[in-house]
Amino acid sequence: MPNIKSIMKKPISISKESSVAQAIRQILQHNISRLMVSKEGDLVGIITEKDLGFFLLADNTEENLDKIPLTKVMKPLVTVDESMKIKEGAQIMLDRKIGSLGINSHGKTVGIITKTDLARHYLQKYVGKKRVGDFMTVSYVSMYEDDPIHEIAAMMIKEKVSRIILKNQSDAITGIITFRDLFRIALTLGQEERTVDNTDSIISVISTRKGFLSESGFGKTILSKEAMSKKVVTADYNDDMITACEIILDNNVNGVGVLVNGKLSGILSKTDVTRALVSV
Numbered sequence: 001m002p003n004i005k006s007i008m009k010k011p012i013s014i015s016k017e018s019s020v021a022q023a024i025r026q027i028l029q030h031n032i033s034r035l036m037v038s039k040e041g042d043l044v045g046i047i048t049e050k051d052l053g054f055f056l057l058a059d060n061t062e063e064n065l066d067k068i069p070l071t072k073v074m075k076p077l078v079t080v081d082e083s084m085k086i087k088e089g090a091q092i093m094l095d096r097k098i099g100s101l102g103i104n105s106h107g108k109t110v111g112i113i114t115k116t117d118l119a120r121h122y123l124q125k126y127v128g129k130k131r132v133g134d135f136m137t138v139s140y141v142s143m144y145e146d147d148p149i150h151e152i153a154a155m156m157i158k159e160k161v162s163r164i165i166l167k168n169q170s171d172a173i174t175g176i177i178t179f180r181d182l183f184r185i186a187l188t189l190g191q192e193e194r195t196v197d198n199t200d201s202i203i204s205v206i207s208t209r210k211g212f213l214s215e216s217g218f219g220k221t222i223l224s225k226e227a228m229s230k231k232v233v234t235a236d237y238n239d240d241m242i243t244a245c246e247i248i249l250d251n252n253v254n255g256v257g258v259l260v261n262g263k264l265s266g267i268l269s270k271t272d273v274t275r276a277l278v279s280v
Contacts, residue, residue: 004089005082007121008103008111011036021065023047024183037074043109045074053179056186057153077102090278115270122277123245132244133237135276136258136266140165145174145225152224166228175228234259241276244268
């Protein structure tokens, strides 16, 4: 088994002095799930898509996102030495319930590995070892596309999930809503006053914000179908695990729906892929 250095990547970082809005912009622009936090050239913490998502969902203030310091959401970075074996690192990620590890060389953090890197490693090394059905999570959270965003937010907090499958009134699946979809709302539709930064219409930030849980603000007026992603990527229960890994990587998503006899019956996430990697 190769060591963890062989799959690490150079981290994308953001200054500790930055705001929550700046972190969300970078995550959307780079299409990534986390940022390392730097101070005077040293990596001192991490901020993840999930941390930002739950912060936005729970925060019901009207404070401008550009005024909220990154340190309110930042967490300590868990690090390991570059000589550690890949499976050992994967097990630490499962045990600590984290999605990444900082990689140290001679006492300095020089890189990062994420569950995406582990999925890519599995794809390259473990053809024919495990099936999707062996590690799928046999449940998923669903709501209706006509439900308002504040109800979606409340369900995400209740179930501690970062994605919800959406259905129409005939119970046919029509899409999925994730934290990234909510980020775009937080930086655009979730504002009511003047535009502060309109250089990019997708990531404009406007002053005076009302939280996702607000029934008086955008949380009530925006329906889920206005924010959802219409494409739900899937794999079959009997597919080789590498097929699911390939779909996850090609579509840059955190998981796939799992079909049993053509019907969505569960989810296979990058965490499930990590469990499979540890087991082979």
